[in-house]
Amino acid sequence: MTKIVAKTGNEAMAEAMRQINPDVVAAYPITPATEIVQIFSSFVSNGEVDTLFVPTESEHSAISACVGAAAAGARVMTGTSSQGLALMHEVLFIAGGLRLPIVICEVNRALSSPINIHCDHSDTMASRDAGWIQIFSEDPQEAYDQTILAMKLSEQLFVPSMVTTDGFIISHAMQRVEIFDDNEVQEYLGEPKRPYNLLDVDNPITVGPLALQDYFMEIKVQQANFIKESRSKIKEILNDFNKKMKRDYSVVEKYMMDDAEFCFVALGSTAGTLRYTVDRLRKEGEKVGLLKVRFYRPFFEEDIVESLKNIKGCAIFDRSDMFAGTGGHLFNDVKSALYNSSSRPFLKDYVYGLGGRDIDVEDIESVYRDIKEFTENNGKGETVKYITVRE
Amino acid sequence: MKKNWKEVEIALITKGGTAEEFKTGDWRSEKPLYKSDKCKQCLQCWLFCPDSSIIVKDGKMLGIDYDHCKGCGICSKVCPFDAIDMVKEEK
Numbered sequence: 413m414t415k416i417v418a419k420t421g422n423e424a425m426a427e428a429m430r431q432i433n434p435d436v437v438a439a440y441p442i443t444p445a446t447e448i449v450q451i452f453s454s455f456v457s458n459g460e461v462d463t464l465f466v467p468t469e470s471e472h473s474a475i476s477a478c479v480g481a482a483a484a485g486a487r488v489m490t491g492t493s494s495q496g497l498a499l500m501h502e503v504l505f506i507a508g509g510l511r512l513p514i515v516i517c518e519v520n521r522a523l524s525s526p527i528n529i530h531c532d533h534s535d536t537m538a539s540r541d542a543g544w545i546q547i548f549s550e551d552p553q554e555a556y557d558q559t560i561l562a563m564k565l566s567e568q569l570f571v572p573s574m575v576t577t578d579g580f581i582i583s584h585a586m587q588r589v590e591i592f593d594d595n596e597v598q599e600y601l602g603e604p605k606r607p608y609n610l611l612d613v614d615n616p617i618t619v620g621p622l623a624l625q626d627y628f629m630e631i632k633v634q635q636a637n638f639i640k641e642s643r644s645k646i647k648e649i650l651n652d653f654n655k656k657m658k659r660d661y662s663v664v665e666k667y668m669m670d671d672a673e674f675c676f677v678a679l680g681s682t683a684g685t686l687r688y689t690v691d692r693l694r695k696e697g698e699k700v701g702l703l704k705v706r707f708y709r710p711f712f713e714e715d716i717v718e719s720l721k722n723i724k725g726c727a728i729f730d731r732s733d734m735f736a737g738t739g740g741h742l743f744n745d746v747k748s749a750l751y752n753s754s755s756r757p758f759l760k761d762y763v764y765g766l767g768g769r770d771i772d773v774e775d776i777e778s779v780y781r782d783i784k785e786f787t788e789n790n791g792k793g794e795t796v797k798y799i800t801v802r803e
Numbered sequence: 804m805k806k807n808w809k810e811v812e813i814a815l816i817t818k819g820g821t822a823e824e825f826k827t828g829d830w831r832s833e834k835p836l837y838k839s840d841k842c843k844q845c846l847q848c849w850l851f852c853p854d855s856s857i858i859v860k861d862g863k864m865l866g867i868d869y870d871h872c873k874g875c876g877i878c879s880k881v882c883p884f885d886a887i888d889m890v891k892e893e894k
Contacts, residue, residue: 616818
């Protein structure tokens with residue numbers, strides 16, 4: 413049984429947290445993610461959950477408390493954004509290295525400076541190498557579903573997860589959301605599964621010991637291999653989620669790709685605008701499709717290469733810049749994934765929407781004309797273009 | 804035998820008390836010598852030893868655990884009865 417409600421992204425994530433009923437939530441508020449833990453804290457005060465809520469003095473402390481609680485066998489969640497995620501940075505690697513199943517509800521927001529509270533993906537991208545699963549959401553529905561899914565993934569794989577929404581665009585925009593029954597969520601998740609338990613006094617353990625030249629590399633290769641292998645397990649878990657919860661998600665989502673000659677590749681909320689633009693262009697007879705990347709970490713290289721094999725020209729939409737002179741993160745990952753492929757489309761990066769700059773259908777249609785021209789010119793000229801910027 | 808990456812415990816989470824398996828006795832340049840005839844069993848050495856290397860059984864000092872003693876000399880220094888001498892470690 414599902415219930416249909418109107419919820420913002422933040423409300424949807426808080427609702428998922430209520431249904432997950434974590435043992436511990438340690439959090440510090442930050443715009444635009446504040447509401448997630450604020451709403452959740454009222455569930456705590458109203459006795460609707462059994463959670464110990466730890467209001468900390470910073471995000472560094474919040475994620476540190478999460479690490480401690482997760483090592484002690486608790487089901488643990490938190491929420492943050494932007495500078496908050498940046499302040500968690502060093503502990504994110506510790507959680508990843510200790511293989512602790514923690515879930516962060518992360519709202520994408522630009523990193524300072526200049527200070528800005530609106531959406532781009534620079535915060536999440538800056539933590540992409542921390543050994544976490546990263547799932548992008550297009551709307552409140554996906555934010556809700558993927559928060560529940562992330563808890564399952566983390567507890568099955570012993571890898572922490574962050575589920576992201578786009579600041580204000582999803583976090584504060586109200587949409588129709590189908591909500592599961594509380595017991596469906598509990599049944600789906602089952603008992604918390606842990607790699608180890610610090611509080612098992614009959615079997616004392618050491619968590620986070622020193623490993624120098626003789627062991628560090630074995631531990632990191634173990635972690636790297638596990639992430640690599642996790643891709644097939646993520647697909648299995650996602651299929652199971654689709655079956656049990658009646659959804660139709662895939663690690664990368666193809667739209668009108670079967671006969672497409674050109675395509676857009678994007679993360680998060682912009683996928684919605686791109687899908688609408690694909691429909692408009694299709695009506696004019698243009699053979700264009702969309703590839704939405706749901707999982708950014710781990711990176712589903714083979715699926716992306718396979719999806720692009722018949723594409724002539726591909727426009728990557730990046731809501732972040734690497735400041736390396738080589739464009740955005742998604743562009744660089746897709747580009748390197750294609751290097752060993754025998755059929756490579758012409759690839760061009762379109763960096764857009766930094767600090768919440770709006771992108772509309774006309775902007776995307778001009779990208780379409782640009783990628784067509786770029787392809788006709790055999791990829792000559794600049795491969796990175798900043799769009800919707802005053803020149 | 805050191806473990807390879809497939810054998811090593813997840814995230815290197817190990818059981819407690821593994822420091823005992825690591826012998827630090829060969830770090831010593833000086834060695835404590837216990838003179839039981841002078842010892843009054845005050846257990847100051849046991850209290851101060853930073854490496855749990857004073858062997859005590861049934862409340863009695865029995866000698867020194869040379870597998871772990873690093874030869875710091877604290878036991879000799881704190882002994883009020885001159886019951887522990889420090890001598891050069893010789894092979």
